[in-house]
Amino acid sequence: MRRRRAGEASELDAMAVVCLLPSLLYVVIMFVYPFLHGIYLSLRPAKQSGLSLANYVAFFTDEWQYRTVWITFGIAVPNTVVVVAVALLLAYGMRRGIWLERTITTILVLPISLGVILLAEGILGFYGGRGWFNQILLAAGLLQEPLTLTHNYTGVMLSLFMQQFPFCFLMLLGYISGIDPSLESSARTLGAGPWIVFSRVMLPLIAPGLAIAFALVFVLSFGVFPSAILLGQPAGATRTIAIAAYQQAFEHYDMSYASAIAVVMGLFQLAGLVVIVLFRRRLVMAPTMGVGKR
Amino acid sequence: MSQSLHSLRFRLTKRFGAKTVLRDFALEVRGRQFVTFLGPSGCGKSTALNIIAGLIPQSDGEVWVDEERIDHLPPEKRGFGMVFQNYALFPHLTVFGNIAFGLQLQHQSPPEIREAVRAMLDLVQLPGLEGRYPSQLSGGQQQRVAIARALVLHPRLLLMDEPLSNLDAKLRIEMRAEIKRIHARLGLTSVYVTHDQTEALSLSDWVVVMRDGVVIQAGPPSEIHDRPQSLFVADFMGFRNFFPVEVTAVDADGVEGVGQGMLVRGRARHPLPTGAAAVAAIRPDDVELGPEGGGANRFRGRVEIVEYLGRENEAVLTLEAGPKVWLRTPRSLAADESVTVTFPAEKVIFLPREPAA
Numbered sequence: 001m002r003r004r005r006a007g008e009a010s011e012l013d014a015m016a017v018v019c020l021l022p023s024l025l026y027v028v029i030m031f032v033y034p035f036l037h038g039i040y041l042s043l044r045p046a047k048q049s050g051l052s053l054a055n056y057v058a059f060f061t062d063e064w065q066y067r068t069v070w071i072t073f074g075i076a077v078p079n080t081v082v083v084v085a086v087a088l089l090l091a092y093g094m095r096r097g098i099w100l101e102r103t104i105t106t107i108l109v110l111p112i113s114l115g116v117i118l119l120a121e122g123i124l125g126f127y128g129g130r131g132w133f134n135q136i137l138l139a140a141g142l143l144q145e146p147l148t149l150t151h152n153y154t155g156v157m158l159s160l161f162m163q164q165f166p167f168c169f170l171m172l173l174g175y176i177s178g179i180d181p182s183l184e185s186s187a188r189t190l191g192a193g194p195w196i197v198f199s200r201v202m203l204p205l206i207a208p209g210l211a212i213a214f215a216l217v218f219v220l221s222f223g224v225f226p227s228a229i230l231l232g233q234p235a236g237a238t239r240t241i242a243i244a245a246y247q248q249a250f251e252h253y254d255m256s257y258a259s260a261i262a263v264v265m266g267l268f269q270l271a272g273l274v275v276i277v278l279f280r281r282r283l284v285m286a287p288t289m290g291v292g293k294r
Numbered sequence: 295m296s297q298s299l300h301s302l303r304f305r306l307t308k309r310f311g312a313k314t315v316l317r318d319f320a321l322e323v324r325g326r327q328f329v330t331f332l333g334p335s336g337c338g339k340s341t342a343l344n345i346i347a348g349l350i351p352q353s354d355g356e357v358w359v360d361e362e363r364i365d366h367l368p369p370e371k372r373g374f375g376m377v378f379q380n381y382a383l384f385p386h387l388t389v390f391g392n393i394a395f396g397l398q399l400q401h402q403s404p405p406e407i408r409e410a411v412r413a414m415l416d417l418v419q420l421p422g423l424e425g426r427y428p429s430q431l432s433g434g435q436q437q438r439v440a441i442a443r444a445l446v447l448h449p450r451l452l453l454m455d456e457p458l459s460n461l462d463a464k465l466r467i468e469m470r471a472e473i474k475r476i477h478a479r480l481g482l483t484s485v486y487v488t489h490d491q492t493e494a495l496s497l498s499d500w501v502v503v504m505r506d507g508v509v510i511q512a513g514p515p516s517e518i519h520d521r522p523q524s525l526f527v528a529d530f531m532g533f534r535n536f537f538p539v540e541v542t543a544v545d546a547d548g549v550e551g552v553g554q555g556m557l558v559r560g561r562a563r564h565p566l567p568t569g570a571a572a573v574a575a576i577r578p579d580d581v582e583l584g585p586e587g588g589g590a591n592r593f594r595g596r597v598e599i600v601e602y603l604g605r606e607n608e609a610v611l612t613l614e615a616g617p618k619v620w621l622r623t624p625r626s627l628a629a630d631e632s633v634t635v636t637f638p639a640e641k642v643i644f645l646p647r648e649p650a651a
Contacts, residue, residue, distance in 0.1 A: 182382035185349050186440075188369040189376040190396035190447065200395075204386045 042260035055260030065261070068241040069268060075153070075228070075240060076221035076272075079160045083168050083217050086161075088210065091172040092198070096181065105173075109166040116163060120230040123158055124150050155231035156238045160221055168213050175209030176202070211280035218272045222265065241265045298483050299359050299450045300325045306345050307354040308338070308507070315341050316507040318355070323451075323485060323500075328477055330486045332494040332530070333504035339487045340455055342504075346485065347453050348372050359450070375444030379456040381436040383428040389415070389439050390424035396447045414442040417476065434465045441473070445480065452477075452484045458493060470496060491530055495519055503527050521563055525573055525645050533575040534620045538647065541570045549644045550590065555615035557590045560642025571647040578608065580641035581621035584634055591637040595619060600627050611635065 045054040059065045090108070094101060111119060127133050127149040134146040149155060179202065187201045203210075225242040232238025241261060249258035305320035315338040323329045331339035344350040346357055348369035357365040364372055383392050390411055397407045415421050418438040428436055437457055444452060457473070458466045474497055477484055488494055494501050495515040502512040503526075511518060511527045522528035525536065539551030539558055549562040551572055558574040566572055595611035598618070609627050611619045619635060627633070 180380065180382065182378045182380055183384060185344075185347075185369070186376065186378055186382040186443075187384070187395070188349065189347055189372075189374060189453075190443065191370045191399045192395075193368070193370055196399065201384055 038259045039263055041256050042263050044256055046254055046256050055257045056264070058257065059260060059264060065244055068239055068244045069264070071238065072222055072224070072240040072242075072265075072268075075156055075160070075224055075238065076218055079157055079164070079221045080214060080218040082157075083161055083164050083221075084172075084210065084213050087165055087169040087172050087213065088206075091169055091176050092202070094173060095176045095179075105170075108169055111162045112166045116159075116226045117230070119162055120159055120227065123155065123162070123231060127155070127158060150231055152233055153237050156224065156227050159227040159231045160224060163227070164217050164220055168217055171213055171216075172206070172209060176206055179205050207280055211276055214276045214279075215273050218276065219269050222269050222272065241268075298325050298481060302346070302357070302359055302451060302483070302485075304346060304357040304365075305355045306342055306352050306357070308341055308345060308350070309353045314507055316345075316352075319504070319507060319509065321502060321509070321512070323483065325483050326481050327500055328474075328482075328484045328486065328498050329500045329502065330488060330494040330498040331502050331504055332488060332491060333510075334489055334530075337504040338507040339489075339504050343453050343455050343485060343487045346451075347374055347376050373447075373449055374451045374453055375447060375449030376453040377437070377440050377444050377455065377457045379459055381428070381433075381440045381460075383436055383440055383443070385428055387427075388424065389420075389426050389428070389431070392428070392439055393443045393446050395443065400447075410446055411442075414446045417445070417479075418442045418472070433461050434469060437461065437469060438472070441476065445476070445482075450483065452482050454484065454486045456488055457486075459488070459490070466493075473497060491532065503530060522643070522645070523563055525575070525648055528575050528643065528645060532577050532579075533643075534578045535576045535581070537574045537617060539572055539574050539644075541566050541568050541572050541644070544568055548639060551644065554617050556593060556613070556617070558637065558642060559590045559639045560637075560644050561640065562644040564644075564646055566644055566646065572644045573647050574642055574644055576637050576642050578620040578622045580638060581619060581623075582636045582638060583621070583623055583625060584636065586634050591639055591642065592634060593619075594632065594634050597627050597629050597631045597633060600629060 042055055043051045043053070045052055048054060094104075098104070114122070125131055129146045129148070129150075133149070134143065137143040138146065149158065183201055183205070184197050187197045192200065223242050224240050225246065228234055228238045228240045228243060234243050242265065245258045245261040245265065248254045248261060302323040303321070305318060306316050307314070307318055308316040315336075319338065319342055321329070331342060333339050341350060345352045345355075345365075348364075348367060348371075352365060355365070356363060359372075384395065387395065393411045393414055394407045397410055402410070411424065412421075415423060418441055420435060420438050420442070423431070423435070423439075428439070431439065437460075440457075454473070458469050461469060470493060473486075476482070477497075486494075486497060495518070498515055500512065501515050501518045503510045503518060505526055511523050518527065519531050522531050522533070528536075537553055537556060537558060539553030539556070541549055541551050543550040544562075544566065548560055549566055549572075550557065550559050551574055552558075553574075560574055560576075562572075593613045593615060595613040598610045598612055601608045603622075606622050606624045607627055608620065608622050611621065611633065613619055613635075621635060
C-alpha cells in the first residue's frame with residue numbers, strides 16, 4: 001500500500017467529482033430537469049395565471065378522469081400478482097434444473113425479442129374471434145360460441161403478461177438458483193417437508209428478489225399504454241391513466257393538465273413501491289417472529 | 295427418535311445417465327460405531343451419504359434401519375442428522391433460530407426449546423451466541439452451530455459430509471477432536487465422509503476405502519493403515535515408494551523379489567507364488583539411513599532434493615540401481631551426498647501388481 005501524502009485525499013475527491021460529472025450532467029438534463037419542469041408545468045394551468053392546484057382539482061373531481069386510477073390499478077395489481085406468482089412457481093420448480101431446460105427457457109423468454117406491436121398483432125390473430133384458440137376450442141366442442149379475448153380487459157392482461165413474464169421469470173430464476181442447494185437439504189434433514197422448506201427457508205431468502213420483481217412489474221404495468229390501446233378498449237374499460245395523460249397532451253394540447261396527470265401517476269407508482277417495501281419487511285420478519293409463537 | 299439405532303444396512307447402486315457412481319455398495323453399520331467412507335473425489339462416497347440421508351434417490355438397492363426398510367422415506371421422515379461441508383446454516387436466522395428450527399417443527403414448547411438450544415451451545419462450546427447471525431461467526435463456529443443444529447434433535451444416525459474440509463489446518467485438528475469427543479459423549483452412530491486419511495484414521499472405528507463406486511478395502515483404521523491390500527489403498531495410506539518386482543522366493547519369514555536390479559524382502563498379505571508379478575512398497579518414514587553394506591533391502595544412492603519439514607527432512611534419492619526413493623529422517627542431508635538406505639523387512643509389503651494402478 002502506498003502511503004498517502006497530506007492533501008492527496010482531497011485531490012482524490014476532486015478527481016471523483018470530475019469523473020462523476022458526465023453522468024451527473026446526464027441525470028440532471030435527462031431526468032431531474034424534465035421531472036421538475038413537469039411538476040412546475042402541472043402547477044401552471046393554461047387558463048389561469050400564477051401557480052395553482054386547479055389541474056389536480058380538475059382531475060380528482062372529474063369522474064371520467066379519476067376513474068382511470070382505478071382502471072389502472074385494476075390492470076396493474078392483478079397483472080403484477082399473476083406475473084410474479086407464475087414466474088415464482090416456474091422458477092422455483094426449475095431451481096435444480098429440469099429436462100430440456102434450455103429449450104423451455106428459450107421459449108419462455110422469446111417474447112422479449114418481439115416488440116410490443118408484433119406481440120399485439122400475434123395476440124389479436126391467435127386469440128381473436130376467428131383465431132386458432134377459439135377455432136380449436138369450438139372444434140373440440142368445448143365452446144358453443146367464440147370467447148371475446150381481445151379489445152377488452154382480458155386482451156390487455158394477456159399482452160402485459162407476455163411482455164413482463166420473461167423478465168420476471170429470468171430474474172427470479174437467477175435469484176433462486178443462486179441460493180445454496182444445501183440449505184434446502186439441511187432443512188429437509190431437520191424435519192421440514194417441501195412446503196416448510198419453501199415457506200420458512202426459501203421464501204425469506206427469495207424475498208428481496210421477489211420485492212424487486214413486484215416493484216418492476218408493478219411500475220411497468222401501471223404505465224401501460226400501447227397494450228391498452230391495441231388490445232383493449234382505450235375509450236372505456238381499459239382507459240388507463242397513461243391514456244388520459246396522452247389525450248390531454250396530444251388531443252387537447254393541454255400540457256399543463258397532462259403533466260398533472262403524469263405526476264399523479266408517478267405518485268401512485270411510488271405508493272405502490274412503498275407498499276411492496278413494507279410487505280417485503282413483513283415477509284422477511286415472519287419466520288423469526290414465529291419463534292415460539294405456536 | 296432419541297434412541298440410537300442398532301444397525302444400518304444398505305446396498306446401493308447409483309447411475310447418473312450412463313455413468314455408474316455406486317456399484318452394489320453394501321455395508322452394515324452397527325449402533326454407536328463411527329464409520330468413515332474414505333476415497334478420492336468422484337469415488338461415490340458423498341453420493342452414498344446423500345442416498346442414506348434420502349436427499350438423492352438410489353437407482354437400485356435398499357436401506358434398512360433395524361427391521362425397517364427406509365429407502366422410500368423422504369429425508370424429513372428418516373430421523374437422521376446431517377452436517378454439510380459448507381455448514382449450510384440458514385443465513386436469515388440467528389444461531390438460536392438455526393438450532394431451534396427442527397425443534398419448532400416438532401412443536402416443542404418455547405421454554406423446552408430455549409433450554410435445549412442452550413444445552414447444545416454448551417456442548418459445542420459456544421455458550422451465549424444465540425443472537426448472532428451465521429455471517430457474524432467464523433468458519434469453525436459455524437460448523438459447531440451446524441453440528442449443534444443436527445444433534446439437538448437427537449438423531450438416531452449422524453451423517454457428516456466432509457465437515458472439516460473448509461477449515462484451516464489448525465482448526466481442522468481442533469474440530470476433529472471435538473467431533474470425536476461429542477461422538478463418544480453422546481453415544482452416537484455416525485457415518486463420516488472424507489478424502490483425508492488422517493481424519494479417517496483418527497476418528498473412525500471402521501474405515502471403508504472406496505474407489506469408482508465400490509469398496510476396495512474395509513476394516514479398523516490400524517488394519518487399513520498397516521496392512522493395505524492393494525496398491526490403491528497403500529498409496530492412499532502414505533506408501534510412497536513402489537518397486538515392481540518378480541517374486542523369487544517365498545518362505546516362512548516372508549517374500550523375496552527382484553526387480554530393477556534390486557533384491558527386496560518383505561511381508562505379503564496375499565499368497566504370492568514364486569514368479570508372480572508384484573510391487574514392493576514402503577513408506578518414506580520407514581526407510582532408514584545406513585549402515586554400509588550390501589545384500590537384500592540395502593541400497594546405495596545419491597541425494598537429489600532435500601526438503602526441510604521442521605522436525606525432519608524429506609529427501610529424494612536416486613539409487614545406483616536406478617529407481618528413486620522418498621525418505622524422511624531427522625538427520626540433515628545435503629544434496630549430492632552419497633548414502634546407504636535400508637528397508638526394514640517388516641516394513642516392506644508385497645502387493646499383487648494390478649493393471650489399473
